[in-house]
Each structure stands twice: as C-alpha cells, then as structure tokens.
Amino acid sequence: MTTSSFTLLPFLPPAFLSSAACFLGLRAGLLSVWLSGFLLIALSFYGTHLLSSSLNDPIRDSGFSHDSSSPRITIFTAPPPFDGSLEDRQSLSVRSWLALSSHVTVVLFSQHPSVSSFAQRFDSRVLVDSSIDFTLLGTPFLHSMLKRSEAYVSDIAVLIDPDTILLPDFVSTLNYAYELDRDWLLVASPLNFPHFPFYLDEEDRCWRQANGRRVRIRELQKMINQNGQSNSGEGKIVMAWNNIGGPLHGGVIPPFLYQRGIHNQWVINEVLTCKDRFVFDASSTMSSFFVSNPENEYTGDNNSVSRKRNWEYVSNSHLGQLYGSLFFSDKSSTLPKLLKCNKRYLFVNASDLSIVPSMAEVKTYHLRERMSGWRTREKISACISRRNSRSVKFSSFQKDQPMPPLTFPFHLESLLLLVADKNKTVVLAVAGYSYKDMLMSWVCRLRRLAIPNFLVCALDEETYQFSVLQGLPVFADPLAPGNISFNDCHFGSRCFQRVTKVKSRIVAKILKLGYNVLLSDVDVYWFRNPLPLLQSFGPAVLVAQSDEYNRTAAINLPRRLNSGFYFARSDGPTIRAMEKVVKHAATSGLSEQPSFYDTLCGEGGSYRVGEDKCVEPETKLTVKFLDRDQFPNGAYLELWQRRDVRGECERRRCFVLHNNWISGRLKKLERQMMSGLWDYDSSTRMCVQSVAT
Numbered sequence: 001m002t003t004s005s006f007t008l009l010p011f012l013p014p015a016f017l018s019s020a021a022c023f024l025g026l027r028a029g030l031l032s033v034w035l036s037g038f039l040l041i042a043l044s045f046y047g048t049h050l051l052s053s054s055l056n057d058p059i060r061d062s063g064f065s066h067d068s069s070s071p072r073i074t075i076f077t078a079p080p081p082f083d084g085s086l087e088d089r090q091s092l093s094v095r096s097w098l099a100l101s102s103h104v105t106v107v108l109f110s111q112h113p114s115v116s117s118f119a120q121r122f123d124s125r126v127l128v129d130s131s132i133d134f135t136l137l138g139t140p141f142l143h144s145m146l147k148r149s150e151a152y153v154s155d156i157a158v159l160i161d162p163d164t165i166l167l168p169d170f171v172s173t174l175n176y177a178y179e180l181d182r183d184w185l186l187v188a189s190p191l192n193f194p195h196f197p198f199y200l201d202e203e204d205r206c207w208r209q210a211n212g213r214r215v216r217i218r219e220l221q222k223m224i225n226q227n228g229q230s231n232s233g234e235g236k237i238v239m240a241w242n243n244i245g246g247p248l249h250g251g252v253i254p255p256f257l258y259q260r261g262i263h264n265q266w267v268i269n270e271v272l273t274c275k276d277r278f279v280f281d282a283s284s285t286m287s288s289f290f291v292s293n294p295e296n297e298y299t300g301d302n303n304s305v306s307r308k309r310n311w312e313y314v315s316n317s318h319l320g321q322l323y324g325s326l327f328f329s330d331k332s333s334t335l336p337k338l339l340k341c342n343k344r345y346l347f348v349n350a351s352d353l354s355i356v357p358s359m360a361e362v363k364t365y366h367l368r369e370r371m372s373g374w375r376t377r378e379k380i381s382a383c384i385s386r387r388n389s390r391s392v393k394f395s396s397f398q399k400d401q402p403m404p405p406l407t408f409p410f411h412l413e414s415l416l417l418l419v420a421d422k423n424k425t426v427v428l429a430v431a432g433y434s435y436k437d438m439l440m441s442w443v444c445r446l447r448r449l450a451i452p453n454f455l456v457c458a459l460d461e462e463t464y465q466f467s468v469l470q471g472l473p474v475f476a477d478p479l480a481p482g483n484i485s486f487n488d489c490h491f492g493s494r495c496f497q498r499v500t501k502v503k504s505r506i507v508a509k510i511l512k513l514g515y516n517v518l519l520s521d522v523d524v525y526w527f528r529n530p531l532p533l534l535q536s537f538g539p540a541v542l543v544a545q546s547d548e549y550n551r552t553a554a555i556n557l558p559r560r561l562n563s564g565f566y567f568a569r570s571d572g573p574t575i576r577a578m579e580k581v582v583k584h585a586a587t588s589g590l591s592e593q594p595s596f597y598d599t600l601c602g603e604g605g606s607y608r609v610g611e612d613k614c615v616e617p618e619t620k621l622t623v624k625f626l627d628r629d630q631f632p633n634g635a636y637l638e639l640w641q642r643r644d645v646r647g648e649c650e651r652r653r654c655f656v657l658h659n660n661w662i663s664g665r666l667k668k669l670e671r672q673m674m675s676g677l678w679d680y681d682s683s684t685r686m687c688v689q690s691v692a693t
C-alpha cells in the first residue's frame with residue numbers, strides 16, 4: 001500500500017488541541033508574572049538607555065549597527081545542502097544577516113557536511129546544529145527546530161527561510177520592537193526580487209553593483225521596496241520574537257515539516273490565540289527579499305524530486321487540518337501593522353488605518369513629537385495610506401476543506417535503496433499501533449547512535465500514517481493481520497503469534513531483494529551500534545539473541561532462540577533456511593519463535609553444535625547464539641531489576657538489552673521509562689535532546 005487518505009487520526013492527544021495548548025501557555029504565564037517584576041525594571045532601564053542612545057545617533061537607522069547596547073539577535077534557519085548555484089544564494093543571504101550587526105549570530109540546522117564546512121568560514125558567528133529531528137529525506141521538523149532554539153541565549157530570536165536576504169532596517173525595526181513593554185512576535189513578508197544584480201564585497205560591509213560601484217543602503221532599501229514583487233504564498237514569512245519571556249508560545253506544535261507550507265500560519269495563529277504576545281506585521285518597515293528561483297520552489301512538477309517532496313506539503317496540510325483552529329482567513333488581516341512615517345514608528349490598525357497607541361509608543365511619543373517638525377493628522381494619514389500596502393498574506397483555508405490524500409511515494413524497494421548502508425544492510429523494526437511510542441523511542445535511540453539505515457514495517461494503517469507524519473522510512477505489510485489488539489498483544493497471545501509471523505515473512509522478502517537484515521524488536525534498547533560486530537560472522541551464519549536466563553546452562557537449548565533480535569545475511573543458505581521458517585510458521589499454531597528454533601536447531605535441539613551453535617543439515621546454515629553478556633535478554637541476570645540499569649549495562653559493555661520476559665504492554669512501557677532507557681517525548685513528539693549519549 002502506498003496511498004492512503006484519512007480523516008481523523010486516533011493518536012491525537014488532547015494537548016494538541018488549541019485550547020489545551022493555550023492552557024499550557026497560561027501556566028507558563030503565571031510563572032512569568034512572578035518573574036516579570038524584576039524583568040520589567042531591567043527592561044525599562046534597558047529601554048530608556050536604548051532610547052537615549054538612539055536619539056544621540058541620528059544615522060542609527062541607515063547603516064550597520066554596532067551599538068554595544070543593542071539586543072543580541074540569533075537567526076535560525078535550516079538550509080538545504082550547499083551545492084552548486086544554491087551555495088552562492090545561500091551564502092549571500094547568510095552574509096547579509098551577519099552584515100546587519102555584530103550582535104547577530106546565525107544557527108544553521110543541518111546534518112550535511114557541506115553546511116558545516118560553509119560555517120567554518122565565519123568563526124563562531126555561524127553555528128551548525130544537527131541535534132534536531134529530520135525526516136528520512138533530511139527535511140527538518142519545525143517543532144524540533146523551535147524547541148532547540150530555546151537552548152540558545154539571546155534577546156531576540158528570528159526564524160527565517162535560508163534564502164531570505166535582510167537589510168539593516170530589519171535591525172532598526174527589531175531594536176524598536178525590543179523597547180516594547182510586553183512580549184511580542186513580529187511577522188513580515190519578504191519580497192520577491194527576481195533579478196538582483198548586487199553583491200556584498202569581501203569584507204561583507206558594502207553592497208556593490210556588478211561594476212564594483214558601491215550602493216548606499218538607503219538606495220538599496222528604497223529600490224527593493226519599490227521594485228520587489230509581493231510574495232503571494234504564505235510559505236515565506238520572517239518571524240522574530242523577543243526571547244526573554246520564554247518560548248514562542250506555551251503550546252505543543254504538531255510535527256510540521258519546515259518550509260513545506262502551513263506551519264508559519266499555524267504558529268502565528270497559535271500565538272494570537274494564546275494572547276501571550278503582541279503580534280504585529282512589520283513588512284513595511286524592513287527590507288527582506290529573496291531572489292526567486294523556479295527550480296527551487298514547489299511547483300507541483302512531475303519530476304521525481306518534486307513527487308517525493310509533494311507528500312511533505314500534503315503532510316503539513318493534514319496536520320494543519322488535524323490540529324488547527326487555524327483555518328480562518330479574517331484574523332490575520334487584522335494584525336496591527338508597524339509603519340514608519342517620517343522616522344517615527346507607528347502601529348496602525350490595518351482595517352480602519354487608525355493609530356494604535358501602544359506600549360513603547362506611549363513612552364516615546366512626546367519626545368519624538370517635539371523633535372520632529374511636522375505632526376498634522378493629514379500628513380500622517382497620507383503616509384499611512386502610502387505605506388500600508390505591504391503585509392503578510394495568508395492563504396485562506398476552509399475548516400473542512402477536502403484534503404488531498406496523504407501519498408507517501410515510497411514502497412519497500414525504493415526505501416531499501418534509500419536507507420541501506422554500503423554493505424546493503426538494513427535494520428528492520430516491525431510495529432503495530434499499540435507500540436507506537438516505543439517505536440519512536442527506538443527510532444530516537446538509533447538516530448542518537450547515528451544509525452541511519454533503519455526501516456519500519458507498519459502492521460496497521462494507523463502506524464503507517466503515524467510513521468509517515470513522523471518522517472520515518474515506513475512501508476506497510478499488505479498481508480498484515482488487520483486489527484492488532486491494543487493492550488493484549490503480549491507474548492503467547494494469538495495476536496502475538498500473528499505479529500511475529502509477519503516478521504519472518506518480511507525478513508525473507510528483504511533477503512530475497514538482496515539486502516541483509518538486522519531484525520530488532522522495538523523493545524530492544526540499543527546501547528551501542530552492534531552492526532560491525534554482527535556483520536563480522538561471515539556468510540551462511542545467522543546470528544541471534546539467546547533467550548536463556550539460566551546463567552550456567554547452554555545458550556542454545558530448545559526454544560531459546562529469540563526471534564526478536566537477529567541478523568540474517570542475504571545469501572543462499574540463509575534465504576533457504578528463512579523460507580523454511582516461514583513455511584513452518586504458516587502451518588504452526590504456535591508463535592514464530594518455536595518455528596525458528598525447531599526449523600534451524602531441530603526439534604529438541606537435535607542440530608545443536610557445542611553450547612552456542614546449531615547447524616541446519618539441509619541448508620548448512622549455522623545459527624550462532626550471541627553472548628548474553630553483550631546481548632542480554634530481559635531475564636538474564638535480572639538486569640531490569642537493577643537500580644541503575646543503564647550504568648550496569650554500560651559497565652558490562654552490553655550492545656543491547658531486550659525488554660522481554662515481562663507480560664503486558666503497560667508494564668513493559670513502565671519498566672523501560674522508569675529505568676531511563678527512553679528517548680522519546682510523546683507530549684512534544686520529539687526525540688529527547690539530552691546532552692548525555
């Protein structure tokens with residue numbers, strides 16, 4: 001199955017609903033009330049200081065700012081890999097940000113080496129952060145980026161598209177906003193500037209024409225604002241917010257994909273709904289633009305890249321529908337606008353063009369009033385109507401607008417090509433919906449260990465959709481039993497038997513496609529990467545975990561082959577032996593585990609060799625049972641009962657620890673979470689970003 005459409009996902013916890021998110025915001029708000037007394041004093045001191053310095057410095061708005069009292073600004077973005085023509089454009093925008101002020105730091109979210117080598121050119125002013133969640137195609141998740149951005153200390157945070165270029169009036173606008181007496185979110189729509197014949201010179205201080213002539217910033221700003229084309233989509237929006245009061249908003253952001261539509265609108269709406277921040281549109285007071293490049297934008301083309309990208313846009317639309325109270329068109333058009341008339345900033349109500357008296361405005365009004373010569377109502381109105389034209393435009397959505405089907409363009413063969421490592425090896429997990437959190441924790445653990453070559457086989461439609469939205473390399477087993485019981489699919493149950501039989505069938509299929517498989521149940525916690533060791537046993541050897549708990553007994557005794565963690569090579573003997581296991585399991589009333597043992601080690605262990613091997617006489621496949629000290633099962637040495645399970649396993653140099661030999665889904669989950677062998681936060685839907693690995 002490669003196509004699916006759905007109306008409502010059952011995995012939607014109530015905390016994702018808008019009102020609940022606001023409730024979370026409120027609680028954070030209470031804390032900030034306690035803190036704000038002190039902050040207000042500091043802020044107003046800071047504000048007045050800033051004001052006096054700006055009055056003494058009339059050219060403050062026109063050039064590069066190096067004022068030591070300016071707020072520290074951190075600009076966050078996630079660029080695609082820097083290659084070819086893209087590199088010049090990307091590099092131009094990043095350099096334009098750094099040229100704004102020495103207070104600007106840039107954080108690039110990326111895993112790609114080209115981005116790291118690019119960043120090295122700028123010393124500590126450009127940082128690369130790879131510790132966020134990405135999809136299998138390397139698309140970053142917005143919720144993960146925003147969460148991670150909280151780790152950077154800064155006065156103002158900016159989220160921007162990687163190819164948006166900024167000019168110094170951006171910083172002037174931020175400096176103004178920084179004086180506001182409350183938390184705020186600024187949004188702005190960059191202009192589209194198809195032919196931009198200027199470059200930043202070597203020192204990154206001056207913009208120049210192709211012939212080398214210097215262009216004044218004022219001229220450039222004027223030209224951009226006069227000749228830039230309005231940006232029609234809501235895809236590109238610059239967002240900036242003061243960072244002191246805490247996160248952008250207190251709610252939980254669905255797993256939106258960055259730069260794949262909808263998410264900016266969703267975030268803005270969420271902040272508006274929660275009323276914690278003053279949201280305004282500053283499109284008119286700052287010059288931001290991008291040089292449009294048709295190749296790089298989503299056009300709905302039929303080539304393979306855009307077909308693969310297409311589902312990412314659809315995925316965001318689905319999330320928007322699911323988690324959104326966002327789909328209205330009127331609220332956004334009433335965002336107050338920040339305008340600048342004769343060097344004075346004004347907030348204007350976009351619907352009736354009246355001046356909104358606001359916070360900092362009230363503080364600075366009289367001073368500025370006296371300083372500038374003109375103040376007739378007519379002049380202000382004229383200026384307002386002249387400058388009112390630019391604003392952020394939102395697409396209008398209908399709440400129950402029909403959604404295109406969520407089409408995931410990968411089937412098993414294309415996923416194998418995409419994820420397998422150089423040795424054509426994949427790590428396979430087979431999971432049903434009742435284990436989705438454990439699946440995610442397992443995935444997060446593999447990501448932490450930098451093991452990218454994993455695949456997920458979904459046993460049901462819900463797991464499939466959940467995994468698609470989480471950006472996992474997932475395929476559905478068309479023959480999977482339909483309804484996997486939620487709580488009762490434990491060892492020995494009929495449900496368990498059906499599930500385990502899927503596993504050997506899928507493994508055999510992948511082996512026949514030419515790939516080696518490490519099958520790992522999602523309740524196997526990985527401490528270290530076992531692949532190099534497992535691949536060292538050579539051909540015609542199947543390596544498996546032993547389920548024997550008796551310390552002194554042989555590890556290859558009857559029925560002690562654990563079919564939840566084994567490595568199978570794509571070679572003749574292994575494929576033939578796996579086919580025998582599948583055939584045996586299909587006719588057996590038991591689960592798959594006895595089929596494995598009885599087929600490969602003989603009934604009663606008649607093919608045993610020594611204390612840790614079996615040799616199947618027909619195919620000559622050797623089964624090697626893994627050393628239990630390195631690959632302990634859930635009963636061996638009662639490791640799960642230790643006070644410090646992780647410490648104990650690390651001391652013993654375990655590769656993995658299986659959370660088996662326990663009955664019941666909840667007990668299993670509890671045991672693993674309580675021992676800290678858990679890497680997923682299901683409330684924020686992100687991998688836990690802990691410092692320790």
Ligand SMILES: *[C@@H]1O[C@H](CO)[C@@H](O)[C@H](O)[C@H]1NC(C)=O
Pocket residue numbers: 302
């Ligand atoms: C898109 O490409 C597929 C195969 O690559 C083809 O079957 C289909 O007709 C194409 N659609 C359009 C609208 O060109």
Ligand SMILES: *[C@@H]1O[C@H](CO)[C@@H](O)[C@H](O)[C@H]1NC(C)=O
Pocket residue numbers: 334336349350351352356
């Ligand atoms: C803007 O003006 C409209 C129409 O006069 C009014 O309904 C609305 O409340 C005003 N908005 C703000 C933020 O003052």
Ligand SMILES: *[C@@H]1O[C@H](CO)[C@@H](O)[C@H](O)[C@H]1NC(C)=O
Pocket residue numbers: 481482483
């Ligand atoms: C689903 O479960 C119900 C009982 O819980 C059972 O009657 C039904 O046959 C199952 N459907 C499938 C497709 O397995």
Ligand SMILES: *[C@@H]1O[C@H](CO)[C@@H](O)[C@H](O)[C@H]1NC(C)=O
Pocket residue numbers: 421422423531532535536
């Ligand atoms: C590939 O297999 C060889 C041994 O066969 C091993 O040394 C090497 O580390 C493996 N490569 C990867 C990426 O696992």
Ligand SMILES: *[C@@H]1O[C@H](CO)[C@@H](O)[C@H](O)[C@H]1NC(C)=O
Pocket residue numbers: 550551552553554
């Ligand atoms: C463990 O195995 C040994 C034989 O190696 C046996 O004597 C002993 O009774 C077993 N212990 C348990 C608890 O089964």
